[in-house]
Amino acid sequence: MRVGLFVTCLVDGMFPDVGDATVRVLERLGHEVDMPMAQTCCGQMHINTGYAREALPLVRRHVGAFEGYEAVVAPSGSCVGSVRHQYATLAAAAGDEALAAAAADLASRTYELSEFLVGVLGVTDVGAYYPHRVTYHPTCHSLRLLRVGDAPTRLLRAVAGLELVELAAAESCCGFGGTFALKNADTSTAMLADKMRDVLSTGAEVVTAGDSSCLMHIGGGLSRLRAGVRPVHLAEILASTPTAASTVAPPAAASPAASVARTAR
Structure with missing residues (x-):
């Protein structure tokens, strides 16, 4: 499966090892992982603090960056939650029905890492070893x-x-x-x-x-x-x-x- 890595701002800027680890797990399971260079902030912070107008260009950019991937996976429940539950509503409220439809499609393909592994791939044992x-x-x-x-x-x-x-x-x-x-x-x-x-x-x-x-x-x-x-x-x-x-x-x-x-x- 061709997977897009939605790395998130916090992981990209402060905890890059988390992004690396996500890629390693998915590749270990045999999936091709890309990180679209066009992705920026997903806009969750803006949406949650009431800046809907400022968030809309970020939503549009994010939807475009992940077009064509079979699945989009992120090591973050909060950012995935924004894509899944806020994007289409925000676009529709702005009167952009084309963006709302594209956002709804992206939402159906976007997953937090654990739900993707267990719920989509049906995997629980990823071959890890961690004696702690x-x-x-x-x-x-x-x-x-x-x-x-x-x-x-x-x-x-x-x-x-x-x-x-x-x-x-x-x-x-x-x-x-x-x-x-x-x-x-x-x-x-x-x-x-x-x-x-x-x-x-x-x-x-x-x-x-x-x-x-x-x-x-x-x-x-x-x-x-x-x-x-x-x-x-x-x-x-x-x-x-x-x-x-x-x-x-x-x-x-x-x-x-x-x-x-x-x-x-």
């Missing part, structure tokens, strides 16, 4: 908007060497929520404190999730506590092999240009 104690945080958009269900945990349970530890109050929000963390900092911090307490109570070495944004928020809090718990994206765990699994480190920041070069196929 791990707990999983289900992010809000993947849980409530995309309804990926237990796809991520099914994938994690199939990883050789991995011990999956249940997270208490797992479905509670971590407090990030994009601009929510900036506009409601005190509430966000309180929610983060609850999430960190639950993560630490598991005794896990690693906390994982399907969105780099939530992991950035949780990982930032844990780093300030010097807790020794690492945030690692689900894609990185699924891409791990016996030679690389014991050396996985928190993702390093990189420039957008550098990450594009690394993930382009």
Whole structure:
């Protein structure tokens, strides 16, 4: 299958290893993966903060960038949620019926990584090896908007060497929520404190999730506590092999240009 990698701004700009890992997993399963160089921000941030007019050109660009792919896969539930549940409505509200139709078509072909692997490909064992104690945080958009269900945990349970530890109050929000963390900092911090307490109570070495944004928020809090718990994206765990699994480190920041070069196929 020819798959388009929807890398997302945060992965491209700050966590390029997540994009690389997504490509490795898909290629390991025999799929051809391209990263369209025309893609930019998908516009989720603009839409969610009320800038519909400014988001429309980004929607149009994104729809055009991924034309012709059998499937479009992203390591982010929140960005996929925007394409699936906001694009066509936004275009229709602007009176652009052609764009609305194209957006609806793209929505039907766009998937978060875990739902693509389990729900579309019917795969749970991707041949990964990761000998660590791990707990999983289900992010809000993947849980409530995309309804990926237990796809991520099914994938994690199939990883050789991995011990999956249940997270208490797992479905509670971590407090990030994009601009929510900036506009409601005190509430966000309180929610983060609850999430960190639950993560630490598991005794896990690693906390994982399907969105780099939530992991950035949780990982930032844990780093300030010097807790020794690492945030690692689900894609990185699924891409791990016996030679690389014991050396996985928190993702390093990189420039957008550098990450594009690394993930382009």
